[in-house]
Amino acid sequence: MLIIPAIDLKDGKCVRLKQGKKDAVTVYSNDPPATARKWESCGAKILHIVDLDGAFTGSQKNFNSILEIRKSVKMIMQVGGGIRDIETADKLLSAGINRIIIGTSAIEDSGFLVEVCNKFPGRILTGIDARDGKVAVRGWEEISSIEAKELAKRIELIGVSGIIYTDISRDGMLTGPNIPALQEMVRTVNIPVIASGGIATIEDINNLMKIKNLWGAITGKAIYSGSLDLREAIKLSKEQGVRSKE
Numbered sequence: 001m002l003i004i005p006a007i008d009l010k011d012g013k014c015v016r017l018k019q020g021k022k023d024a025v026t027v028y029s030n031d032p033p034a035t036a037r038k039w040e041s042c043g044a045k046i047l048h049i050v051d052l053d054g055a056f057t058g059s060q061k062n063f064n065s066i067l068e069i070r071k072s073v074k075m076i077m078q079v080g081g082g083i084r085d086i087e088t089a090d091k092l093l094s095a096g097i098n099r100i101i102i103g104t105s106a107i108e109d110s111g112f113l114v115e116v117c118n119k120f121p122g123r124i125l126t127g128i129d130a131r132d133g134k135v136a137v138r139g140w141e142e143i144s145s146i147e148a149k150e151l152a153k154r155i156e157l158i159g160v161s162g163i164i165y166t167d168i169s170r171d172g173m174l175t176g177p178n179i180p181a182l183q184e185m186v187r188t189v190n191i192p193v194i195a196s197g198g199i200a201t202i203e204d205i206n207n208l209m210k211i212k213n214l215w216g217a218i219t220g221k222a223i224y225s226g227s228l229d230l231r232e233a234i235k236l237s238k239e240q241g242v243r244s245k246e
Contacts, residue, residue: 001209001240003233004194005039006048006220007032007069009062009081016221017052028224032065033072039223040073042231047075048164048196048218054082055103063091070096080127080164084109089116093123101164103127106155107135107146117159125194126155129166133181136168148181149188162192162215176204179211186213194218205233209240 008015014029029035036047049069053061060082070077080101083089092100105112106126117124129136130148152163165185167178177198186193192215195208199219205228208217222228 001214001237002046002216003044003205003230003237004046004048004216004218005042005044005223005230006050006196006218007035007039008050008052008220009065010052012062012065015052016224033068036069036073036075039230040075043234044230045075046216047073047077049077049079049081050101051079051081055080058082058084058104060088060092063095066092066097067095078125080125085112086115086119089120093120099123099125099161101125101127102160103129106160107151110154110158113155113158113160121159122161124160125162125164126160127164127166128152128185129168130181131168149184152185152189156189156191160191162194163189164194164196164218166196167198176200177208177217179207182208182214183211186211192216200227202228202232202236204228205236209237 009032010025013027014032014035016026016028039047049066051060051062066079076098078099078101079092079097080103083100083102084105089100102113102124128148128151131143133148134143135146135148135151136143165182167181177195182195194216195214196218199217200222208214219228223230
């Protein structure tokens with residue numbers, strides 16, 4: 001299981017939101033590239049970036065900051081937030097972003113999801129953000145009637161390369177991940193599932209590693225607040241990988 005640090009961008013700054021609420025903002029850094037280099041120095045191989053302004057407005061607002069991060073690190077970068085047309089997808093992937101994350105459009109515009117998966121095979125992830133098993137859209141401001149697992153089955157057939165599953169009620173709360181929901185999601189699809197939301201401690205990492213076939217885990221607030229040591233978490237996941245090969 002890969003440990004993936006997160007950088008959430010708002011107004012060009014590195015921030016975290018509590019439960020996705022845009023008025024519950026904590027600014028952690030005015031220098032996102034420096035933050036990215038810090039996580040890379042801890043051994044991270046993948047960096048998860050969300051353009052929060054893009055998620056709320058529907059159009060990318062932090063492209064320049066994303067470019068600066070891209071120039072600063074060698075990590076694989078996956079970017080989401082406000083990617084709702086083929087031009088934005090092309091712009092990011094052409095700029096050296098390795099993978100992009102489609103959220104709202106996976107529900108509201110399946111034609112776009114089909115188009116982008118066909119044009120950029122192997123480079124499209126879908127973010128499924130849920131509260132009580134129902135999918136949330138538009139920066140988590142709206143809860144749809146769609147079941148998370150039903151959406152997962154649908155988008156797997158379309159051809160996405162993986163799913164980032166976030167339990168909104170846990171995100172930014174440091175209350176621990178929703179293990180049963182993650183287990184169900186991993187069982188539902190055959191593509192990689194990445195956990196997000198609620199990870200607070202090294203014990204949470206241990207619990208996630210017990211989920212068979214869980215591909216990765218994104219951590220944000222925990223590594224910024226210091227309740228989780230990123231270097232320690234990455235070391236633990238590597239040790240698990242060695243044991244599984246023995």
